[in-house]
Amino acid sequence: MVWTPDQPLVSLRAVFKSFGAARVLKGVSMEVMKGQVICIIGPSGSGKSTLLRCVNALVPIESGSILVEGQEVNDPKLDKLALRRKVGMVFQQYNLFPHKTALENVMMAPIHVLKRDQREVERQALALIAKVRLQGKEGAHPGELSGGQQQRIAIARSLAMNPDIMLFDEVTAALDPETVKDVLVTIRELAADGMTCMIVTHEMGFAREVANEVYFTDGGLLVEHAPPKEFFASPKDPRTRQFLDQIL
């Protein structure tokens, strides 16, 4: 079956995943259309991060199906590297390559993985670093940048691969409050540009503003989902209400 852009870019069907005895995902199903921005919220340990990591095959699933552009991720014959070229991921701890400068971090994967022309990649990388508002920091090593700056370089690094979808795994959770905003601005601009995004976050205000659809997870299940206005104004499930009461 050939995937066409009117079909879901990512679709999960009854995904199960355990780590040892701990059942982390208990039958999760969801669909993300091209250009959609979805936020996943929920208490710690509810399986949010695992869900994201399954989408780019960092974590293998036990049963169910994950389709990314029509390609089955839960297929032993899957070309994981090809999948990951289409799926960008940004982590809570930035995970930049500490021995390379900011510019080199952004340039590395397109050159090593996609074997693109170095000069062309450099032009794109400089543009991306400007886009995340870090001109002048191209030559800095990650250890010389603040957390928020590192995270924006990490976003630029993922974008340099020209992915079709970006996964954000609690990308502001490790940041100082004053640098959170810069990172959120960057993600908001990406979303406005039409990038498909799956965002795991604890920033409710951000989720309300940027998401087309908000998902709430608890205990390995997707409890409910709705457009943000509806979701925050009138959550249906008591667990969602309880969670939102605690943090808002």
Place this chain on the structure above:
Amino acid sequence: MSLQPLWDWFRVLHDTSGIKLTIFYDAFDRARFLNGFLTSVRLMATCLVASVVIGVVGAWIQGSRSRVLRLVTQGYIQFFRNTPPLVQLYFFYFALGSYLKISGGNGIAVPVVTNFTWAAICLSFYAGAFNVEIFRAGIEAVPRETLEAAESLGYSRLKAYVYVILPLAFRISLPALNNNLVNLVKTTTIAYAIAVPEMLYVANQIWSDESNVPEMMNVLMIVYVALVGLLVWVMGRWERALRIPGYTTA
């Protein structure tokens, strides 16, 4: 420029004080000591490079998915780490070497592998076994998340190792690697036991001929201090050159 005045000075030193450094004023001794020195340096350089290559490749194999490859590497490490290097050298030269002979033109068997090559092979694998463990420790100190970041950018296991894991692991490993390489440089003297004409071997020849044991012992000590000092200095410079601005391994 001629060094003759210097050589003459050592002859005068001998005539006036009895300090008998024939390796300076006697052309024959000078030539064989220089050859011994160069043989030592060649053996050291070969083993340094080869043992680091063995360490890098071995550490990669230890992280491989193939159980067989991991077991073979583990067996190699145990064999070379748990036996004395001199015994290994004898084993290679006398046990394995005795099977690897071909008939020379005059009916006398000649070895396929020279004693220098056996010493280089043996010492490289000996130090390499330690290097595998040193690099493995370095690899394990690289945060798992850094590898995940590379994987999520589409890096294969080998590319992630070459471009991300190894450069970081190498920096972490350098102090331990220094120790092992210093040890390797000193251990090259056991090649003496299979008559590789390295520095200790020719020094022995010279003091047998010239009866100048104390002088040659001093020469050996000074030359080894200088060679190891040079290695430590180079490695120190290298460690500083590789230092990453703002990076802590915490």
